Amino acid sequence: MGAMDISPAIRPQLVVDIVRLAGAWEDVTDESLARAARAAFVAVRGDAAPSEVSLLLTDDAQMSALNKSWRGEDGSTNVLSFPLDAPQDGAGPEALGDVVLACETVAREAAEYGVAAGQHAAHLVVHALLHLMGYDHISDQEAEKMEHLEVSILGSLGLANPYSLQSPADGEGQ
Secondary structure, eight states: OOTTOOOTTTOOOEEEEEEEOSSOOTTSOHHHHHHHHHHHHHHHHTTOSOEEEEEEEEOHHHHHHHHHHHHOOOSOOSEEEEEOOSOOOSSSOEEEEEEEEEHHHHHHHHHHHTSOHHHHHHHHHHHHHHHHTTOOOSSHHHHHHHHHHHHHHHHHTTOOOGGGSOOSSSOOOO
């Protein structure tokens, strides 16, 4: 059993609600995205109480509107994470927040990296889940810690280190 084995018998409960709002996401499976989210959750929270996250799969047009509205940035970005700010009522799983992915941007970046869109999307889900659980990359020290954790999580999923690939652009929207 590996350090990050997420077999159903020991996996903490993370409900992953995937909503396909727009875009051509046929190369990305719900299972691969849910598996990436659960791997990030396990790595950080271990056997924590049940939680949930929503993954919203959209297109560049909708992402551009969100990016402008929430970050004041023009244009699309690959991923945005929205932590839940509302108090929890304790009646159900803890809601971590929402993760939004932009189809055309994810596909374009994946092609530039030379990886499958599903692999790049899985990396972005892991990255965004870490943000929802309190990780950031504002300082060099935070960035190094977060990157190391991402690489470890992705390795547990059999995915390559995304930071060893040629980067199409610096930074990702959070």
